[in-house]
Amino acid sequence: MLSFAENTFSVKNNMKSFFKEDPSFVLNTNCLNFCEHQTKFSVRNWFETHGKKGRKVPRGNVGTVFSRFETPSNVKITVIGGGSFGTAMSKVFGMKGYQVCLLVRDRNIVDGINQERRNPKYLREFTLPHSVFVSPFFCNCSGFNFMYSKATSNVESALEGTQLVVHALPVQVSREVLERVAPFIPTGVPVLSTSKGLEVASHKFMFELLQETVSNHGNRRPLAFLSGPSFAKEIMQELPTAVVVACENLEIAGQIAAMLSSSIFKVFTTTDFIGVEVAGALKNIIAIAAGMAEGMGLGMNAIAGLVTRGCSEMRRVAEFLGGSSVTLSGLSGVGDTFLTCFGPLSRNRTVGYRLGKGESLNEILTTSQEVAEGVATAKAVVEWLPAVLNTTYTRALVRFPILLSVAPILEGKLTPEEGMQQLMAMPPTVED
Numbered sequence: 001m002l003s004f005a006e007n008t009f010s011v012k013n014n015m016k017s018f019f020k021e022d023p024s025f026v027l028n029t030n031c032l033n034f035c036e037h038q039t040k041f042s043v044r045n046w047f048e049t050h051g052k053k054g055r056k057v058p059r060g061n062v063g064t065v066f067s068r069f070e071t072p073s074n075v076k077i078t079v080i081g082g083g084s085f086g087t088a089m090s091k092v093f094g095m096k097g098y099q100v101c102l103l104v105r106d107r108n109i110v111d112g113i114n115q116e117r118r119n120p121k122y123l124r125e126f127t128l129p130h131s132v133f134v135s136p137f138f139c140n141c142s143g144f145n146f147m148y149s150k151a152t153s154n155v156e157s158a159l160e161g162t163q164l165v166v167h168a169l170p171v172q173v174s175r176e177v178l179e180r181v182a183p184f185i186p187t188g189v190p191v192l193s194t195s196k197g198l199e200v201a202s203h204k205f206m207f208e209l210l211q212e213t214v215s216n217h218g219n220r221r222p223l224a225f226l227s228g229p230s231f232a233k234e235i236m237q238e239l240p241t242a243v244v245v246a247c248e249n250l251e252i253a254g255q256i257a258a259m260l261s262s263s264i265f266k267v268f269t270t271t272d273f274i275g276v277e278v279a280g281a282l283k284n285i286i287a288i289a290a291g292m293a294e295g296m297g298l299g300m301n302a303i304a305g306l307v308t309r310g311c312s313e314m315r316r317v318a319e320f321l322g323g324s325s326v327t328l329s330g331l332s333g334v335g336d337t338f339l340t341c342f343g344p345l346s347r348n349r350t351v352g353y354r355l356g357k358g359e360s361l362n363e364i365l366t367t368s369q370e371v372a373e374g375v376a377t378a379k380a381v382v383e384w385l386p387a388v389l390n391t392t393y394t395r396a397l398v399r400f401p402i403l404l405s406v407a408p409i410l411e412g413k414l415t416p417e418e419g420m421q422q423l424m425a426m427p428p429t430v431e432d
């Protein structure tokens with residue numbers, strides 16, 4: 001099976017005479033050239049290349065290379081992560097008819113999906129389309145185990161010929177796994193991340209982490225980021241969902257959007273991956289705070305005020321890093337924040353709610369099997385934000401009281417009540 005770039009290249013050559021004058025054909029060339037043109041991006045050097053005031057969104061064609069030249073059943077997609085969201089993403093692509101290879105570490109999940117078309121551990125009440133499989137025919141992943149990988153060849157075959165890699169693992173385990181799989185991802189194949197948070201050890205966002213693992217040095221590839229209000233369970237229920245895909249190259253974002261889009265899954269695009277990534281990570285902290293306020297019975301006035309001010313803090317961080325306020329008012333910003341702060345399915349909100357009811361973090365974590373990314377991200381943010389602002393925690397707290405108050409509560413240094421009192425005691429300021 002050919003890689004994304006090879007496929008595009010061969011299709012391009014075959015169709016050359018037919019599409020010479022077709023403007024959308026430019027997209028193929030853009031794809032091929034993307035890796036060469038992709039700049040090295042990181043929060044640290046962002047100001048040098050783009051300045052502090054955000055960035056222009058180039059207006060380009062939104063491409064449909066896959067749907068135009070390929071039938072979905074000929075396109076292989078590899079989804080890394082057999083938790084709730086990996087399962088949901090497999091369903092979205094599988095329903096479109098793509099060949100989806102789900103890479104998971106748990107043997108029971110492999111067997112469950114192969115035998116019953118269900119993930120026995122996550123969202124087990126839902127079946128997966130037949131095009132989602134772990135099969136010796138297409139990819140022999142069944143012996144694959146991330147932790148005790150005896151058979152690297154299974155990773156190799158799972159990624160062989162893949163044309164899109166979707167990453168759906170908790171942020172804190174992502175580096176280890178991505179480093180492991182990176183050598184097997186075909187050249188030029190895009191990686192789409194769905195994970196939301198900051199890595200505690202490095203204080204880095206997923207776009208930096210991906211760049212360091214799967215798109216480093218002479219091995220550049222398009223990196224894209226999916227975010228927005230999208231509970232895995234509601235996707236599995238086939239309820240209407242709208243998300244955004246961010247990629248520095250808008251054409252590639254458009255191609256991925258076209259691959260995902262269906263009558264129940266609406267996908268918008270943007271080049272502002274910084275805004276999308278910052279919002280996706282920070283809204284989880286705000287959701288913990290909102291859940292806490294609810295658990296404490298503080299009333300809707302308090303919760304609405306908290307969420308609104310949380311959005312303002314989130315937007316200021318994003319703008320500081322070069323993201324756009326437009327993104328922050330979009331699906332990945334307020335959209336996902338509303339869902340996570342008010343939606344009963346949110347794991348982050350639930351952690352906050354239980355804290356607000358008086359449980360300890362330890363009790364909460366030992367009794368939940370799914371990841372609440374805000375817990376780790378809150379910790380990373382109290383270390384990272386004052387440092388990046390070149391100030392002390394106490395000074396930064398005045399500007400970002402919500403984002404910086406959650407970690408001390410999670411660590412038991414403040415009670416939820418003391419955290420709330422601290423917020424209310426902040427000096428009055430201009431709203432924005």
Ligand SMILES: NC(=O)C1=CN([C@@H]2O[C@H](COP(=O)(O)OP(=O)(O)OC[C@H]3O[C@@H](n4cnc5c(N)ncnc54)[C@H](O)[C@@H]3O)[C@@H](O)[C@H]2O)C=CC1
Nearest residue numbers: 082083084085105146168169170173195196231232370371
């Ligand atoms: N569940 C949801 O509704 C949504 C989740 N996300 C994001 O997707 C990411 C993944 O979340 P979920 O799938 O919900 O988490 P989850 O808790 O449902 O599943 C996590 C999966 O990661 C696997 N895993 C953990 N450590 C691993 C390791 N070292 N090696 C290999 N696999 C490992 C677990 O076995 C499990 O299958 C998170 O960043 C989350 O914020 C994004 C949108 C919605």
Ligand SMILES: O=C(CO)COP(=O)(O)O
Nearest residue numbers: 228229230231346347348
């Ligand atoms: O990000 C999400 C929905 O968009 C999921 O939020 P939780 O991780 O809080 O459940």
